[in-house]
Amino acid sequence: MAAARVRSGGRPTLEEVAARAGVGRGTASRVINGSPRVSPHTREAVEAAVAELGYVPNRAARALAGNRTDAIALVVPEPETRFFAEPYFSDIVRGVGAALADTDMQLLLTLVGNDRERRRLAQYLTAHRVDGVLLVSVHAADPLPDLLEQLGMPAVMSGRRSASETLASVDSDNFAGAGAAVGHLVSRGRRAIATITGPQDVYGAQRRLDGYRAAMSEAGLGPDERLIAPADFSEEGGARAMRELLARRPDVDAVFAASDVMAAGARQVLREAGRRIPDDVALIGFDDSAVARHMDPALTSVRQPIEEMGRTMARVLLDEIAGEHRERPQIVLPTELVVRDSS
Amino acid sequence: MAAARVRSGGRPTLEEVAARAGVGRGTASRVINGSPRVSPHTREAVEAAVAELGYVPNRAARALAGNRTDAIALVVPEPETRFFAEPYFSDIVRGVGAALADTDMQLLLTLVGNDRERRRLAQYLTAHRVDGVLLVSVHAADPLPDLLEQLGMPAVMSGRRSASETLASVDSDNFAGAGAAVGHLVSRGRRAIATITGPQDVYGAQRRLDGYRAAMSEAGLGPDERLIAPADFSEEGGARAMRELLARRPDVDAVFAASDVMAAGARQVLREAGRRIPDDVALIGFDDSAVARHMDPALTSVRQPIEEMGRTMARVLLDEIAGEHRERPQIVLPTELVVRDSS
DNA sequence: CCGTATTCTGGGAGCGCTCCCAGAACGGCG
DNA sequence: CGCCGTTCTGGGAGCGCTCCCAGAATACGG
Secondary structure, three states: OOOOOOOHHHOOOHHHHHHHHOOOHHHHHHHHOOOOOOOHHHHHHHHHHHHHHOOOOOHHHHHHHHOOOOEEEEEEEOOOHHHHOOOHHHHHHHHHHHHHOOOOOEEEEEEEOOHHHHHHHHHHHHHHHOOEEEEOOOOOOOOHHHHHHHOOOOEEEEOOOOOOOOOEEEEEOHHHHHHHHHHHHHHOOOOOEEEEEOOOOOHHHHHHHHHHHHHHHHOOOOOOHHHEEEOOOOHHHHHHHHHHHHHHOOOOOEEEEOOHHHHHHHHHHHHHOOOOOOOOOEEEEEEOOHHHHHOOOOOEEEEOOHHHHHHHHHHHHHHHHOOOOOOOOEEEEOOEEEOOOOO | OOOOOOHHHHOOOHHHHHHHHOOOHHHHHHHHOOOOOOOHHHHHHHHHHHHHHOOOOOHHHHHHHHOOOOEEEEEEEOOOHHHHOOOHHHHHHHHHHHHHOOOOOEEEEEEEOOHHHHHHHHHHHHHHHOOEEEEOOOOOOOOHHHHHHHOOOOEEEEOOOOOOOOOEEEEEOHHHHHHHHHHHHHHOOOOOEEEEEOOOOOHHHHHHHHHHHHHHHHOOOOOOHHHEEEOOOOHHHHHHHHHHHHHHOOOOOEEEEOOHHHHHHHHHHHHHOOOOOOOOOEEEEEEOOHHHHHOOOOOEEEEOOHHHHHHHHHHHHHHHHOOOOOOOOEEEEOOEEEOOOOO
16 A cells, blocks of 8 residues: 555665665765765665665755756757758767766757847756756857856857857867868969858858968968958858859869868869869868768868867866866867868 | 855745745746646736746756656667768757757757666666657667666657567658669669668668568569678678679669668779769669768768657657657658669 | 535645754874 | 864755645535
8 A cells, every 4th residue: 555655766765775774864975975974884884775775866856955967058059050960969969978978967958049049048057957058159149158157157168259268168270270281282282272261250260261371371372362262161152162263263273161061062163164173173171071081082171079079078067067177278179181082 | 144045046936936926835836837727817926926036947846846857868879870970860859859949858868888888777767867768779689678668768769679669669661762762763774773781680771671672573673682782881881782782793783772871882882893873873872861962973862851750759758758648659751762863 | 695616725745865063983192 | 091183973954846735715506
């Protein structure tokens, strides 16, 4: 006759563990949370009881009593097709997951759409549903980062909004990556090296252009604005930009596109114009995505250590939650040029 | 001086909402949970108080008191590179997210590795950390589904383990998809139509082969086992299989690969063998991934409605959690042939 | 107009845990 | 051997909510 109504799916409670180990609830709690102020003998007894009973702490109770949730949110901008595209999303998730594996932190996935939703989100996040927030694909005008900062919620973003980012961030070295791409083209004897840029309100895209410019002047290939065509990270945008470049500088012999997808668009146009890759025009992309590997010819591309970025973001966030380093680290991870057939 | 220690980041509690509305805690709770047993007048008062205070219920307290978590877990097999690859993961997440957007269910992302971890996972999941589980990329021998079933935990999987699946599942019509691919090839006048299969312990891969076989005999192209080459969904596997096929049936004039990635491997081999696509050999893949769109020539492929699968999985799970339909629905969503240049 | 059925409402109990305080047990020193 | 400091321990209080039970308010029939 249901002496005790089945609590929580019949799982043992801390109290039961304590009783079994012959100690008090407080002591059992101490052992489970790794407090040092427990005698070895007692500790063993509690640990044995935990094992025998298959005790797993109730998260909700913990969260309620401890005023924390042991959960972090990965906030993903839903409308951004780009972020969802290979390889970004999967790899970030994989990296974050790896960093969290040894922790008992949970990963909450939160898809948000427009700015209104983002504001509402800030409220929800603070209503103590998470201990910290991972932000990806943040635009310069995004209200969320500042909101989180005001609320004092630990947060780390991938990429930065500007050179003087106030939140903790993990970025890849877009500047050096672009430089390496241009350097490689130069070393292959290319002179009329053009670039197709990403949207300039994305800091990373800015840096790729900066890197291009710096490498060009360093190579003594003075600035020629006709070699710079703006686009928006899309395939169609890449194609359009390539057409412009061809019109303005028909002698172009290399193109550095700030994303693989734009490179794919450019390739299409080059092919239609009868230019052979890499013989007539060398082509380099950015991201080292599946698109690059399967393009024909296989695309040389600048690889970002995305999985490692995810891992690093998670680690930085965990530190921040633990109350360490209040100095908002700005981490920049190296990029790497992956040379294939297109250059 | 700190009359009340800042609770929960200073957020209002139900009690405060109730006080402000001039009602009891119970009544306030009823309004917030949409109980009908509240007078319209009272309801309005509470709703006003909620709005003024910006009240958001504390999840942990709710979970503890209500013995539910309002959270579901998406369990992702970590070692499986395939699942993480385009387009599966992103699209499933997107679909699930969309279905959950109107709910206040949270999405927990759980990456699991080997079987040992999976067993441990079952324990954690039951320790009432989630109300339900979404399983993707399940193998025939996976212990997790049965574990969840025993524990009575609501669960839905993508794909099935066999024809007689006991858990709720959402699958795509692999059989019809394969049939459509073969039918298309036949209608283009191909006769020596080969197939490169996926691992046969994956039910979906089985069904694709079944669909191929059925369509072949229907077209009067009797069975020829030499036209069937097994592989493992990998690019290298696809290449190997293609070499076999070329050796066994040099007259092959079409290949249906059970995944785009395998098709990419096959394309490589065909090209090296001097066979033109589609002139000499037509090629069709499965998944309609980015790889297909960017392949040269663009790959004809069978599209699965992955995002919709995600949405459907979430909906079925929510129903199951709500206690509806205990009959474990087996849903099969239609596939669609996307014809491009390779066939 | 009263009794009874029917709504509506307030608040006690309790979910399982952490925090913290006070008391018990132990140790070292004079 | 007694005193005080230190370590260890038990358990009360409380986190914010839901569940549920009585009691209050209202409605209805005779």
